[in-house]
Amino acid sequence: MIDRGVPWASAVVGLILVFAIRYRRGSKADRHPLPAIVSREFEIGWTAATIFLFLFVFWWAASAEIGAYSVPRDAIEIHVVAKQWMWKTQASNGAREINELHVPVNAPVKLILTSQDVIHSFYVPAFRLKRDALPDQLTETWFQATKTGTYGLLCTEYCGTDHARMLGRVIVMEPEDYARWLSAQPEGDDLAHQGERLFSERGCAGCHAPGSTVHAPDLAGIWGRPVPLEGGRIATADAAYIRDSILQPGRDVVAGYRPIMPSYAGLLSDGEIQALTAYLRGLGSAPAVARTPGLPDLRSNVPGSAPERSPAMVPGAPVQDRPAPAGPAVRP
The missing domain is CATH 1.10.760.10 (Cytochrome c-like domain)
Known part of the structure; x- marks a missing residue:
């Protein structure tokens, strides 16, 4: 069975060959004079404007991307350890969870990730957040939830037999509810x-x-x-x-x-x-x-x-x- 793209590719290549031969330099093809608007100054200006626009968009996108990696100084720190097949989280005050992460709304949270075995990938689709957890290494990322609710947590790096069942959830709470939840956790050393x-x-x-x-x-x-x-x-x-x-x-x-x-x-x-x-x-x-x-x-x-x-x-x-x-x- 012939691929559907083959006829279109053949047509394009054929037209290129026809035009290259028909309008080659020195041929007797009828060439109308260029419109007055098409001048060297116009081409230089259009090219310069295009280059400037490209550089501006590149600078803007790069600045936004780099800024996204700058963790706010007041970020709440959470340590995440990935393991076949679960997510273990621990806050600096000692509060621990498995496959769950409670956070307050409108507060920046810094995640420090590592893995006990193979490569995993911490992924919260609703937050557009994805970061690999690597064995024997530390990786960092951060996010700030702007709406309360419960959001799915997935592993997007194939990590073994039960990879598809390595699920969890991020629970975003109002600050007052989060403070009450935090105080209700079993006491332990930080x-x-x-x-x-x-x-x-x-x-x-x-x-x-x-x-x-x-x-x-x-x-x-x-x-x-x-x-x-x-x-x-x-x-x-x-x-x-x-x-x-x-x-x-x-x-x-x-x-x-x-x-x-x-x-x-x-x-x-x-x-x-x-x-x-x-x-x-x-x-x-x-x-x-x-x-x-x-x-x-x-x-x-x-x-x-x-x-x-x-x-x-x-x-x-x-x-x-x-x-x-x-x-x-x-x-x-």
Whole structure:
């Protein structure tokens, strides 16, 4: 059976050949003079205007796209771990959910995604939101829901037998309802406190505490700062750097230190690495963040921010019971 496009393609190619031969340079074909309006100045002006329009549209679209990746400073932070075949979410205050995500309306929410096994893709069609969750890597995205309701959550990367059943929902609530829902969740330690315990239990404090006899970098206040590495390179102490330093400590060795730290690959889960990262971020200092009207103080959920430091936030200090920070924390 002949493809329907073949006759049309043949007709176009035939016309091109006929016109190329009939009106070739030097042929006796009748050529009427061009209209007076078609001049060199007109062609130059039209071409310049077209180029300017193209560049303007390109700049406008690129600016809007780049701006969409800039997470607002007051965004509520949610950690998402994908696993065959479920979505596990945890807010910075410790509230955990499986295949559900509660968020307040008209509030920006930052998602930090990773995967425990294969590549998954976090997709909320109603929000035009899609971001891959990769094993052994962190990816980020953000959104701000503008209408309350329940919206479907899908995985759009084939991830195994039950890929089509890896479903969830995003529940967008009024700020007051969200605050009540949040306060009704089982109490538990926030990510920073979990990381604080892990920092001691896993032996990190034995090397990185200020009074340690082992020559290792002091991690207090390191978050967000440049770190000089061997070979003259500079790295920024962000979530990706912390994760790589835990799993691949020999790759980026801090200048002036020997590569003696063991790898924790296979010894720490993704959730534990997230908790340690939250704790190390809390060791830094940042200006206070304005509260979202109608919501609890979300300062501890804002990337780069931290509550006021206490002795329990210093590496090697004993863990103390403290009240968990107030809330966690959605742009279509």
